[in-house]
Amino acid sequence: MNDNKTYSFNDEERSIRINRSDLPTPWINYLSNGKMHAFVSQAGGGFAWWKSPIIYRMMHYRYQNVPMDGPGFYTYVREKDGTHWSPTFRPSETPLDSWHAEHHAGWSLFEGTKNGVTARLKLYCAMDVDAICYDLEIINNSDEEKELGLFAYADLAQLEWSTDLFYGYYIQSQVTTFYDEDLDAIIYRYQHTPQPFVEDVPLIWMAADRKMDSYSGDRDKFLGPYRYEQNPIALENGHCGNDTIECGHPCAAGQVNVTLKPGESDRVVFTLGVAPGGLVKHKETLANIKTDLEIFRSHQAIDAQFAKLTGWWDNHLNKFDCSIPNKDVERQINTWSPIQTVHNGRYSRSTSWHAPGYRGFGYRDTATDMVGIAYRDTKWATDMFLYLLSQQFEDGHALHTCYPEDGPSMTRGVTKHADDHLWMPMVAYAILAETADYSLLDQDVAWLSPEDNWTTYGSDTVWTHLMRGVEFTENNLGEKGFPLTFHGDWNDIILRFSRAGKGESIFCGQQYVIVLRQLIEIATEAGRDQADIDRLQQCLDKMVNNLETHAWDGEYWRRGFTDEGDIVGTKQAEYGKIFINPQSWSVWAGVGTDEQNNSGMDNAIKYTATDFGLRLVYPGFKTYPHDPDPFTGYNPGCAENGAVFCQANGWAIIALAKLGRSEDAWKIFGDMVPHTALTNIGLERYEAEPYAYASNIIGPENKRCGWANVTQVTGTAAWMDLVGTQYLLGVRPTLQGLEINPCIPADWKEYSMTREYRGATYQISVSNPDGVVKGVKSVTVNGVLIEGQVIDPSSVSGEAVVEIVMGEE
Structure with a gap:
């Protein structure tokens, strides 16, 4: 267990205990059964939604407002x-005699004590019913009888988020709550008729x-005037x-x-659930409830139901496990990174305490999430891969943002991006490396219609889509x-250099070189x-030649070219001299010489290094009013303009590992x-969860340097x-099998891993008697x-005991 006053990890239980409710920002956990979803903070703030937070948002939550983190x-x-x-x-915010919260994989626990x-x-989603359980255990530790009233409350929303936000004052006349005596339940019916899928609208x-x-179904009466x-x-x-x-x-x-004598306890479980079909099949829906x-x-x-939930998570997390000398890294690898990857696979970049759930599924975002999901849940990755291919136009490019549950009105005003379709071969490779089932390539997938960016037509094979x-x-x-x-490419704001459509x-x-190599191998x-x-x-040969001819700037790799043919990412520039992505992806692509690639990474570290990672670009571009036509409105040190963009650091680490x-x-x-x-940064400066990565950390060019921004x-x-x-x-899984090629600290003498792969369990032990950092002797x-x-x-077959000895071959 890792302890400090604010929080501590329990690695055996895969959980974090939080000892302070008034953190600088909400530290959230996600609850889900795959259709019913929610997030909850250490202080109980959050909201629930069914399938989509855009059209089936069950509860209100205040964004960009105070008091923060509620309801x-x-x-x-x-x-x-x-x-x-x-x-x-x-x-309530009534001072308690003791309090703590715990976040586990898929569920959270809150414990408070007052007056004995x-x-x-315990909050969690049932697995077989779309419902959230408020599982409340109450214990009388005092020496007197206690008469207690236990209350549960949810501030319900008009299901369509934008309608609630913009037209709620009208739509409030199309809502009903009623008490059903037979069910002993309070029921909410949302009756807005333009809802895109009326037959699915739930009670x-x-x-x-x-x-x-x-009970109550009336927020105003429950709270009272000018109360909250x-x-x-x-x-x-x-x-x-x-x-x-x-x-x-x-x-x-x-x-x-409840009435409890001294030493007695009780358990009361409230549930908040949905049942689809509440408008068109009202009686049947009530019977289903x-x-x-x-x-x-x-x-x-x-x-x-709770056992099914924890069983799902145990199965997912047990696909890989390691025991290594660095316990903080071990914890992140074994528990928190794969947990966060599941959340992102489910919600893309859409929903958290600061992201209101309106973005849908980013095409590239979801593709990259599935690269991380594939080795733990190949079926999920395959299903999403096939869905994403169905969002590809027949000319080969893809819809930048997808809305699988939300209807055609969300897909208007689409934009074309250089990279979206290029992530799909990477997902295909990740899946095939796990399964070796090449029949995937012959499955038929429809094309997306450019008429409405929603309906599909015709079909071709997966391989045709990739080609x-x-x-x-x-x-x-x-x-x-x-x-x-x-x-834009992965960095969407790079579009500043391609407004006329000629930027490169x-x-x-x-990236194209990498996926071409993968496609050739497939x-x-x-x-x-x-x-x-x-x-x-x-x-491949043509693009490698172009890169080696036009992309080298003398000491590192350039980022691109503007509409006018000017270089982006050059030592001659006043701002944006060096971007880290071209340095790392050149190594990954196998382009250039080792001398060039080491020089590129040397310069990336020289110019962009901080105590918490590498900045995406250095120096950041000036914005208004210093530049009347700036690269971005982001201030220097923020986001893609000089922050430590955490995802890009992952690619830098891959490059450094490949270079040894x-x-x-x-x-x-x-x-x-x-x-x-x-x-290292400090809680009051960093602010965010110690178990979940942030999108970016504000860089040294900004006075808020060290703030972890856009978490989860x-x-x-x-x-x-x-x-x-x-x-x-x-x-590393490959199409040929499981490749063993570590890059570790020289002082590591041994470590071990368990990896499930193609139906077998691999128990892997690694010894490093010569203290090398790379190289496998046997x-x-x-x-x-x-x-x-x-x-x-x-x-x-079944199980493999694998012994690795590192050293010079």
């Missing part, structure tokens, strides 16, 4: 004298594991009021009273021979037509572990997962010495 998943304990308090501390009474609230319900003593969640009139009165609405502001609140409630009226059945992406790039090369940037991306040229292993392989090789520069690679990797970054929803998690497992600890599998560093999976 949320609120419970109250009311004592006989009217005193009330919350195990989440908020919303302890309340433990939202709240109930308890026993008969409720009171901290001091509801219902708590003052000791009764929810039994109010419902036919217009106004809905809520779901329930009350259960009744069936669902049978689960939540039995503690044994509730416990079975069509190659042809799109080939058909859209600029004067220098690099991919046209269009509205060297970075995308490097085609060769799968026995595709030689004509396709020849075409891919022709494209262990000390540099591990310094960046270790410094960027969120717990380490917070420790970032591709950093997937890339750092892959960096740690594949390129540093050195267990690989032994089940006592048999093999040639090379790739383990042929056909030679393994």
